[in-house]
Amino acid sequence: DAGVTQSPTHLIKTRGQQVTLRCSPKSGHDTVSWYQQALGQGPQFIFQYYEEEERQRGNFPDRFSGHQFPNYSSELNVNALLLGDSALYLCASSLLGSRGTYEQYFGPGTRLTVT
């Protein structure tokens, strides 16, 4: 059983460009959350997708958008890249429990460098 997978593992982009990161959830999971982790900081919640809808969103600008596909995989898109977008982007999947509490399983992350 494959865990959460993310692609690519590393990416270098130039300011102003656009990037798409991909995540495949753990088998059986229906919810995908995206987090941004700047160097030396804890991860920050970007947004969460469930049933192909954005369920909740953190304090990130509209340049950050996402999508969830019918097979529960997800994409994170970032437009008009800034130097400050350089970070490790983590995807986590979970199965939304009846009480709304759930354990999240993390992917290995995509390290994005913006030059």
Next chain:
Amino acid sequence: KNEVEQSPQNLTAQEGEFITINCSYSVGISALHWLQQHPGGGIVSLFMLSSGKKKHGRLIATINIQEKHSSLHITASHPRDSAVYICAVIPMGAQKLVFGQGTRLTINP
């Protein structure tokens, strides 16, 4: 002030020592995670708990909901335990994790 505070931020110990990492939070929660992150970035969930105590091998996690405090203990520490340990909470009514800043643990042989 962050909603989730960890202490200490950095901890260096000798192999075999008993390790305690603390986490305090300021919001009502439905659950709390302890996570481990190795260099290179991958995060592994160690525990999710909403009350009491959980044990897995040499790792023990406790939580006191009334005091809004959790601790992660490592017994008989080993150099392979060296990593960043992160406390993250699920705020009541939310569907996201709110993370502490992490504790960098180094265990010397």
